[in-house]
Amino acid sequence: MESAISYMAGKEMTAANLSKLSGVNQSYLSAMLNGKLTVMVGEKETDIQDKWWLLLADAVGVSLEKKYWKAVPTKQMRHIMTSLETARDNGRATTIICDTGLGKSFCVDRFQNEYPKDVFVITINSMVKLHDVVNMLLDKLNLPQKSSKAMRMITIVMKLREMKRAGLKPTIIFDEAENMEHALVKMMKGLFDGLTGYATLIQIGTPQLLAKMERAKNSNMEGGPQYYRRFKAGIQKVSPVVNFEPFFKELGIEPQLQKLLIKQCDNYGELHDYLEPALRETDVRGVPLTAEEFRVIYNLAA
Secondary structure: OHHHHHHHHHHOOOHHHHHHHHOOOHHHHHHHHOOOOEEEEOOEEEEOOHHHHHHHHHHHOOOOOOOOOOOOOOHHHHHHHHHHHHHHHHOOOEEEEOOOOOOHHHHHHHHHHHOOOOEEEEEOOOOOOHHHHHHHHHHHOOOOOOOOHHHHHHHHHHHHHHHHHOOOOOEEEEEOHHHOOHHHHHHHHHHHHHHOOOOEEEEEEOHHHHHHHHHHHHOOOOOHHHHHHHHHOOEEEOOOOOOOHHHHHHHOOOHHHHHHHHHHOOOHHHHHHHHHHHHHHHHHHOOOOOHHHHHHHHOOOO
């Protein structure tokens, strides 16, 4: 709780801001911030469940469990974080193209945690439609649901302009933007036109996003060429070349296992997916993680 209170003070956040960021129920968070371990549910006093403490700890960067994986400032991470910072500071529409497994979503989460008051992240998966994105934006901005799509968009634009006039740097990040459908492409153009000089739009995704932008430019679909033109100058391509050495050094991986992992993994995400469970299992059993142990865990031939 000391860390949560310090985090709120450092970021100039309210309890409502922290509740939104962490996902902790506001009434629970109020009790927690006042040093209580219980909360009234109806007429019954009940313990605050562990899940709420874990959500809060994650939001304010406090580890309550042993960590088997450590963040390493890779070349890709430095490029992404610099691009995000530059875009937010300069208000420049930016597109970050990065192969899967190189830490783009990790960087987005870290960036949002650094600027929780004015950075809003919308993750676009294959099931997300235009009305879903609009509703997510309204929710993140603490705005009421309006009756029409046009009024919802106007409300969003006006809120972000208001934040800019209040001295903030409102920034909307669309993660996994390669999944955008045509309607979302049109929305991006509309947001750009309504927020120029007031808010920063950032889209980040795999090379599929760049291919989608190229198709939009060369097609006759409504708003496609205009969308491409508005984001073209801000395209940042992150190097796909990986270097596992800093992870090996940080985690103390022995040479034979390093060679095996280099053959087994194509990116940092895969390295994590193999190493983290293996480190956890060998730690529980009290044995060092060697190439032989790794082969046994994953049933790999020698």
